[in-house]
Amino acid sequence: QVQLVESGGGLVQAGGSLRLSCAASGRTFSRYAMGWFRQAPGKERAVETAISGSGGSTYYSNSVKGRFTISRDNAKNTVYLQMNSLKPEDTAVYYCALREGALTTSYSSYDYWGQGTQVTVSS
Numbered sequence: 001q002v003q004l005v006e007s008g009g010g011l012v013q014a015g016g017s018l019r020l021s022c023a024a025s026g027r028t029f030s031r032y033a034m035g036w037f038r039q040a041p042g043k044e045r046a047v048e049t050a051i052s053g054s055g056g057s058t059y060y061s062n063s064v065k066g067r068f069t070i071s072r073d074n075a076k077n078t079v080y081l082q083m084n085s086l087k088p089e090d091t092a093v094y095y096c097a098l099r100e101g102a103l104t105t106s107y108s109s110y111d112y113w114g115q116g117t118q119v120t121v122s123s
Contacts, residue, residue, distance in 0.1 A: 002024055002112045003024070003112075004096050004112055005023050005114060006095070009094060011121075012122070013122050014086060016086050017082070017084045017086065018086065018119060019083070020096075021079075022078065022081075022114055023078045024078070024079075024098060025077070031053050033050060034097070034098055035051075035103075035105075035110060036095070037095045038092035038095070039092055043092075045095065046107070048060070048064045048068065049061065049064060049081065050104070050105060051071070051072055051079065051103065058070055068082065068084070069084075086119075088123045090121050091119060092118075093116040093117065093118050095116045096113075097110035097114070098111060098113075
């Protein structure tokens with residue numbers, strides 16, 4: 001069983017930055033693709049960025065491309081999401097997710113989920 005614990009959410013003004021972290025329990029972290037999803041009130045949860053186990057491949061949605069950066073430290077079993085130039089529309093609960101396989105943007109393909117962390121961007 002894998003556990004994911006997110007941290008780093010909070011309240012920030014538009015144009016500001018936040019860095020989210022997601023620490024995973026268990027071994028062989030480098031075999032797992034990781035994704036960051038978000039869910040705003042009244043909207044479906046959707047993937048915004050994902051990274052392969054080695055870190056060599058990444059995906060960004062059009063909404064966050066150029067502003068967000070996903071990275072991972074396999075020695076620390078941790079994935080990060082650096083969020084810059086934040087906008088009020090980035091306000092959501094952010095979830096990290098782990099997939100025992102290759103990078104994918106499919107919500108249903110992820111096997112484990114964190115509890116979520118709230119990010120609020122004020123205008």
